[in-house]
């Protein structure tokens with residue numbers, strides 16, 4: 001992985017290929033490796049300059065204390081692009097928490113976007129109950145580590161068939177979650193708890209958009225993702241059958257094909 005210092009922290013990222021800049025932004029509490037089935041394929045076959053960072057506090061990137069908001073992470077990514085000298089419009093692809101970051105990026109840095117891909121994410125804010133649970137999780141993770149968080153999340157991430165058909169995939173994701181820095185995991189939980197509801201802003205997104213969801217996503221349901229697509233002018237909606245929340249890992253061929261089609265249509 002490469003490393004670069006932006007906004008006072010060292011970010012680690014993978015960079016492959018040349019062509020349309022494509023930023024792949026991971027979910028919570030994961031790292032860039034959730035995109036392993038996309039990185040080489042989209043770089044080698046689809047002519048993309050793929051950049052897959054570990055967000056602040058995750059994977060090999062440095063963590064910071066306190067609250068890290070979705071806007072903070074969007075600012076980190078804009079600064080990363082600046083450091084890499086990328087000033088042409090990019091395609092931003094985010095999954096779940098990466099989608100929360102994508103919304104903040106789209107609202108603040110609209111002119112930097114050639115396209116927006118939202119995978120298995122939500123536009124609404126946390127309910128007060130969910131926000132309170134996240135604050136409790138943040139405390140617990142700092143005191144005792146991430147084992148309970150991982151045990152609670154794991155059953156919601158994959159469709160049953162994907163989980164039973166590929167235990168190594170489930171196991172390796174669990175390891176990533178457990179190995180993440182508790183400070184980063186806690187800071188992002190607090191940031192997600194205070195993220196704004198962006199439903200009313202969806203109509204302001206004026207770049208081409210692709211919305212991808214697994215039909216069995218238990219966290220961001222297909223119905224909820226369809227209403228996100230309905231709210232973004234001209235957005236394309238792709239629902240992937242027999243697939244849960246981790247669509248890029250569970251159904252890489254379908255996700256790669258949808259992304260490749262979307263990027264080809266931008267040119």
Ligand code: MLT
Nearest residue numbers: 027028095096097098219
């Ligand atoms: C994710 O996959 O990033 C999380 O499910 C997001 C969340 O906890 O809201």
